[in-house]
Amino acid sequence: MLTKDRLIRLCGARDQLRNVGYAEVSIDEVAKSAAMSRFHFVRQFKTVFGETPVQFRTRMRLDQAKHLLIQSDDSITDICMAIGFSSLGSFSSLFSQRLGQAPSMYRQKFKQSIEMFSPDCMVIMRGAWENDSQISRSAVASE
Amino acid sequence: MKIKLNGIFVDDQQKALDFYTNILGFKKKQDIPVGEFRWLSVVSPEGGDTELSLEPNANPAAKTFQEALFEQGIPITAFEVDDLDAEFRRLSDLDVAFTTEPTSAGEVTYAVFVDTCGNLIQIYQLGSE
Numbered sequence: 001m002l003t004k005d006r007l008i009r010l011c012g013a014r015d016q017l018r019n020v021g022y023a024e025v026s027i028d029e030v031a032k033s034a035a036m037s038r039f040h041f042v043r044q045f046k047t048v049f050g051e052t053p054v055q056f057r058t059r060m061r062l063d064q065a066k067h068l069l070i071q072s073d074d075s076i077t078d079i080c081m082a083i084g085f086s087s088l089g090s091f092s093s094l095f096s097q098r099l100g101q102a103p104s105m106y107r108q109k110f111k112q113s114i115e116m117f118s119p120d121c122m123v124i125m126r127g128a129w130e131n132d133s134q135i136s137r138s139a140v141a142s143e
Numbered sequence: 144m145k146i147k148l149n150g151i152f153v154d155d156q157q158k159a160l161d162f163y164t165n166i167l168g169f170k171k172k173q174d175i176p177v178g179e180f181r182w183l184s185v186v187s188p189e190g191g192d193t194e195l196s197l198e199p200n201a202n203p204a205a206k207t208f209q210e211a212l213f214e215q216g217i218p219i220t221a222f223e224v225d226d227l228d229a230e231f232r233r234l235s236d237l238d239v240a241f242t243t244e245p246t247s248a249g250e251v252t253y254a255v256f257v258d259t260c261g262n263l264i265q266i267y268q269l270g271s272e
Contacts, residue, residue, distance in 0.1 A: 001241060001242070001244060002240040002241065002242045002257065003242075004216050004242065007213075007214070007216070007242060007257075008214060011210070011213065011214050044240075047238055047239075047240045047257075047259075048240055048257050048259065049154075049259060049261075050155075050158045050161075050162060050259025050260060051155075051158065051259075059155065066179075099179070110178075110179070
């Protein structure tokens with residue numbers, strides 16, 4: 001039986017595993033903070049979340065990569081390093097395998113679609129930024 | 144007005160499809176690519192045509208909602224079964240984690256398990272002792 005206390009500890013461990021890249025902590029440390037042996041932690045994590053801690057972390061890395069590819073102009077090498085991969089080759093290979101396209105293609109495809117189909121709030125915010133910058137430019141011009 | 148479609152958020156659609164078909168025994172109904180996600184739904188093999196949509200929790204609001212319910216031990220939805228004890232044994236044998244064993248509540252007996260996709264699911268049997 002999965003007790004509420006154990007469920008909460010596993011959720012806390014999942015939160016820690018979401019921190020990918022420079023802030024990553026080892027699986028052993030996460031298990032320790034969940035007050036379980038590594039063996040028991042891995043087994044319980046898989047039962048509750050359907051994947052091992054390593055598989056979960058890999059999925060989080062790829063999610064973060066997708067986010068950075070769309071939201072930033074960082075190079076793919078920088079993104080690869082920022083999410084905790086040490087090799088561009090292994091990152092690109094895994095990304096292509098899971099997402100069905102290379103990181104560069106993913107960026108090209110989804111960045112365009114986001115620019116074409118910005119949600120209303122983004123349009124409003126963009127309008128606010130443009131107004132702000134016009135106001136700033138007017139202020140500078142009048143000085 | 145009819146209820147033909149219900150939906151739950153899942154943290155990974157492929158993982159959800161595996162669990163809801165291979166473990167729970169539902170059948171895939173819709174699987175249509177939508178951008179990087181899918182319009183994915185399952186139905187019960189025991190009849191009825193109500194679909195359960197397995198929706199990605201990519202929206203931060205959905206993720207926050209889903210995780211809050213999960214951590215508080217609140218099931219996101221409930222499925223009716225004919226024999227709760229048999230279903231409890233079957234799912235336990237498949238290594239499904241239960242947070243509540245079969246429990247009587249008057250006219251209903253219920254149990255709660257983890258769906259491996261970020262949700263607690265209640266199963267219940269009507270009219271049991």
